[in-house]
Amino acid sequence: MKTFVKNFALGLSVFALSATTVLAQQPTINNFRPYDKSGVGMFESPKDKQAKFDGLKVRFGAGFTQQYQILNHSNVPDTGSAFKLKPITGGFGTAMANLNMDVQLEKGIRLNVTTYLSARHHNEAWVKGGYIQFDDLSFLGVSALDDIMNYLTIRVGHMEVNYGDAHFRRSDGGATLQNPFLENNIVDAFATEIGADILFRTGGFLGLVGVTNGAIKGSVDAINQTAIDKDTSKSPAFLFKVGYDDKIGDNMRLRVTGSGYMISSAQSNTLFWGDRTGSNYWMVMEPTTAFYTANAWSGRINPGMSDKVTAFQINAFFKVSGLEFFGTYETAKGRNANDKDPADVTGKTALDRSFNQLAADVLYRFGAKENVYLGARYNMVKGNFITSNITEQNISRIAVAAGWFVTENVMIKGEYVTQTYKDYPVKHIFSEGKFDGIVFEAAVGF
Numbered sequence: 001m002k003t004f005v006k007n008f009a010l011g012l013s014v015f016a017l018s019a020t021t022v023l024a025q026q027p028t029i030n031n032f033r034p035y036d037k038s039g040v041g042m043f044e045s046p047k048d049k050q051a052k053f054d055g056l057k058v059r060f061g062a063g064f065t066q067q068y069q070i071l072n073h074s075n076v077p078d079t080g081s082a083f084k085l086k087p088i089t090g091g092f093g094t095a096m097a098n099l100n101m102d103v104q105l106e107k108g109i110r111l112n113v114t115t116y117l118s119a120r121h122h123n124e125a126w127v128k129g130g131y132i133q134f135d136d137l138s139f140l141g142v143s144a145l146d147d148i149m150n151y152l153t154i155r156v157g158h159m160e161v162n163y164g165d166a167h168f169r170r171s172d173g174g175a176t177l178q179n180p181f182l183e184n185n186i187v188d189a190f191a192t193e194i195g196a197d198i199l200f201r202t203g204g205f206l207g208l209v210g211v212t213n214g215a216i217k218g219s220v221d222a223i224n225q226t227a228i229d230k231d232t233s234k235s236p237a238f239l240f241k242v243g244y245d246d247k248i249g250d251n252m253r254l255r256v257t258g259s260g261y262m263i264s265s266a267q268s269n270t271l272f273w274g275d276r277t278g279s280n281y282w283m284v285m286e287p288t289t290a291f292y293t294a295n296a297w298s299g300r301i302n303p304g305m306s307d308k309v310t311a312f313q314i315n316a317f318f319k320v321s322g323l324e325f326f327g328t329y330e331t332a333k334g335r336n337a338n339d340k341d342p343a344d345v346t347g348k349t350a351l352d353r354s355f356n357q358l359a360a361d362v363l364y365r366f367g368a369k370e371n372v373y374l375g376a377r378y379n380m381v382k383g384n385f386i387t388s389n390i391t392e393q394n395i396s397r398i399a400v401a402a403g404w405f406v407t408e409n410v411m412i413k414g415e416y417v418t419q420t421y422k423d424y425p426v427k428h429i430f431s432e433g434k435f436d437g438i439v440f441e442a443a444v445g446f
Contacts, residue, residue: 026446027057029102029110031135031153035061035445037408040178041319043168043245043255047135047201049150053107061100063175064444065280067093067182071417071437073284078426085429086286093282094120094292098128098174108136108149112159119173120278121296128172128276129192131157153199158218161191162199162208163239163261163271164313166328166359173277177445180363180373181401182415183280185328186381187301187357189313191274193237194218204246206257210239214263216270223267228350229307229337237263237271237309245317255317262310271309272332273302281417284435299419299435301385301395303355305334322365322373330357339387355383371405386428393430394422409446415439 030051033039070090077083097117104110113130116122134154137145160167170184184190195212214237222232243257263269278296286295311332318325333354341351363375379397386393396419403413421433 027059029059029104037405043165057104059102061446063098065174065176066095067280067441069282069439071284071435073435076432083429084288086283086288086290088283096174106139109134116173116277121276121293129158131155131159151200151202156196158192158194161193162197164189164259165257165315171280177411177443180375181377181399182439182441185359186379186395187272187303188275189272191271204244206243208241212237214266214269216274219267226337227348228340231265233265234267235263235265251321253319257315259313264308266307269306269309285433287429304336307335307337309334322370324363326361328359353384355381357381373403375401393424396420410444412442
C-alpha cells in the first residue's frame with residue numbers, strides 16, 4: 001500500500017505540472033464546453049450570443065486518468081472451464097489519455113477533434129471523431145438567419161450522439177474528471193455517428209432533432225441477409241430531445257429532459273456498445289481467456305440491439321446549494337439480425353428483446369468552491385440479454401464515492417462498489433455473479 005500511495009502521489013504531481021504549463025497559454029474558444037471542473041454540471045455547450053471573434057484560434061487540451069483497483073469477483077455456474085473467472089489481484093490499470101483540439105474558425109463557428117491517445121480497448125492512438133458547430137451564420141449575409149441563430153446551435157460531423165443526459169456525466173477514456181463516480185451506467189448509452197443535429201433553446205426550454213448514419217463508422221456495404229432478417233437496406237437513425245433547464249431562485253437549478261433514438265435497420269448499431277476506450281472496472285466477471293483489449297467493457301452489459309433499436313431516456317437533474325441529484329430512467333426495445341423466437345421450430349421468426357434501466361446519483365459538494373464531495377449511486381438493469389432466451393436477467397450496482405478537486409484541473413476520487421447478477425442460467429459465466437471492492441482514480445482535464 002505504501003508503494004501505491006507513493007506512485008499515486010508522483011503521478012498526480014506530474015499531471016498537475018503538465019496541466020499548469022499548458023493552461024498558461026490557452027486561447028479563448030466561444031460556445032465551448034470546458035474539460036475541467038468548470039464543466040461539471042454543464043450539459044450541452046453554452047450559447048453566448050455576444051461572443052466576439054478576433055481571428056482564428058487553436059486550443060489543445062487533454063484528459064489523463066490513472067486507476068488503482070482492489071476488486072474481487074465470484075460466480076456459481078455449472079461446472080466447466082468456460083465459466084471460470086479470470087484470477088485478479090489489486091493493481092494499476094493502463095493509464096488512459098485523450099487529446100482535444102478545439103478551433104475557433106469564424107464568428108460563431110468552431111471545430112472539435114478528439115483523439116484517444118491511449119485506452120484500455122485501443123492502446124494506440126485512435127480518433128474519436130470531429131464535428132463543426134455553428135452558433136452564427138452571419139457569414140452567409142442573410143439578416144433573417146441572424147435572428148433565428150439567436151436560438152439555434154447546429155452540429156455536423158462524426159460526433160457523440162446527444163441521446164439522453166447521462167453521456168455528459170460519463171467517463172470517456174482519459175476524460176474522467178467530470179464523472180463523480182468511477183464508472184458509467186451498466187448499460188452505457190454512448191456512440192459516435194456521422195450526422196447532424198439542431199438544438200433550439202429559449203427561456204430555459206430546449207428541443208433537439210437529429211439524424212445520423214446509425215453506425216460507429218461510415219460504410220457503403222449492403223447488409224448481409226440472415227435467416228431471420230432479409231432486409232439488406234440501411235436506415236438512418238433519428239433522435240430527439242425536449243426539456244427544461246434553468247435556475248429556480250438564487251441557489252436552485254432544475255433540468256428535466258426526455259430523449260429518443262430510433263433506427264429500423266442497421267449494419268451494426270452501437271448505441272449501447274459504442275465506447276472505444278473501456279470500463280474503469282478492470283477484468284471483473286471475465287473468463288480465464290480474457291484479454292485487456294478484447295474484453296475491455298468489464299462490468300457493463302451489451303443488450304445486443306445491433307440491427308434495430310427504439311430507445312427512450314428520461315433524465316432529471318436538481319441542485320440546491322451543494323446538494324445534487326441526477327436520475328436516469330431508460331427503456332429500449334430492439335434486436336440483432338439473428339434474434340429469433342425460441343418458440344418457432346422453423347427458426348425464422350424474429351423476436352425483439354428489451355430492457356429497462358434505472359440509475360440515481362445523490363451528491364453533496366462541500367465548501368464555497370465545492371471542491372470536495374461525497375456521493376452514492378444506485379443502478380439497476382433488467383432485460384433480455386441472452387440470445388433467444390425469453391426470460392429476463394437482473395443486474396444491480398451500489399456505489400459510494402468521494403472526491404477532491406485539488407485544483408480546477410486535477411482531482412482524485414475513490415469508490416466502493418458492489419454489483420450482483422441475478423437470473424442468469426447455470427451455464428453462463430454471470431450465474432450468481434458478484435464483484436465488489438475499492439477503486440481509486442487520479443484525473444486531469446484541461
